[in-house]
Amino acid sequence: MTNIQRLLDIMARLRDPETGCPWDLRQDFASLVPYTLEEAYEVADAAERGDIPDLRDELGDLLLQVVFHSRIAEDRGLFTFEDVAGAISEKLIRRHPHVFGEAVFETDAERHAYWESSKLEERREKGKTADGDSVLSGIAANLPALVAAQKLQKRAARYGFDWPEIGPVFDKVREELAELEAARASGEQSHIHEEIGDLLFVLVNLARHLEVDAETALRNGNRKFVRRFRYIEEQLAVRGKTLAESTLAELDALWDEAKRSLSE
Incomplete structure (x- = not known):
């Protein structure tokens, strides 16, 4: 028995209506979303820290979420884990004709253009282009805001909606900061909120x-x-003090000390 099959069997037992775990039986697609997102972030954290044993464990936790969702779907007669694996396999083959077919791409830009056109065609086949085939279609609404901003900007940039060089982006950052200062002076909280959003959006653009x-x-x-x-x-x-017992000047001095000490 492979470890994948063992994991599938374990999840099947956990979801058994008569002998399974009550908590696992109560879960549905929506209730698992917070856990799925948390596990994805823990994978990212382990990868960025370069902690390989932790990465292995966190990937297992994330795989469990895929298996859990798939088991719920199978219980409802919707699809199975095998269907999930088959769908992603077909998608990878379809999106890489230069590897699994006869297509030839000369540049990364050509490969990326095919990838995007393939994704658009898949959305059309699924009937997910009711918003008028917008080039922004398919970007999940519940992505972290910074990630979503990057994806929106990259997608628009592919169609020419972008600054050709970085200078105007710095100018835009200064412009949005000035507008935020003006909003603060007005004291209108809704305006401040809006300008904070504009500033963050253009900072993401600068990062891009x-x-x-x-x-x-x-x-x-x-x-x-x-x-x-x-x-x-x-x-x-070490000094026998707490944060509450310290002055801002003391905290600032220690912050500067931390910057020097931890950068060495």
Whole structure:
């Protein structure tokens, strides 16, 4: 028995109506979404940290989510795990005619253009182009906002809706920042909210022009903040103090110390 079959059998037992686990039996597609997203992010975290044992374990957790969803579908007579594996296999073959067929692509741009046209054709076949075959079709609405912004911008850029060079993007960042300052001066919270969104969107555009993945960059920035803040906590503990007992000047000094110490 392969490990895949063993995993499928385990999930079948967990979902057995008579002898299965009550929690597993209560789950449906929607209830599993938070767990599926969490496991995907944990895979990303392990990969970015280069922690191979953890990556193996987190990939297993993510695979469990695929198996779980597939088992629920099989219980309802919708599809099976085998159908899922078959569908992605067919999709990969269809989208790589230069590997599995006779097509020849001279550049990455040609390969990418075929990939996008293939995806559009698949959406048409599934009847998912009711929004007028927009070039923005197919981008999931519930993606993390930074990821969605990047995808929207990249898709529009392929059709010429983009700045040809980075200079105007910096100008746009300054323009949006000035508009945010004006909104703050007005005191109108809805306007401030809107301008914050515009500023974040154009910052993602700047990251794209600099060939930086905005989501990854922000995750790295979060990790950096956590490392430095924990350094502050550790140094305060050595001094027998807490955050609440410290002044902002002390915290700022330790922050600068953390920047110097942790960058070495």
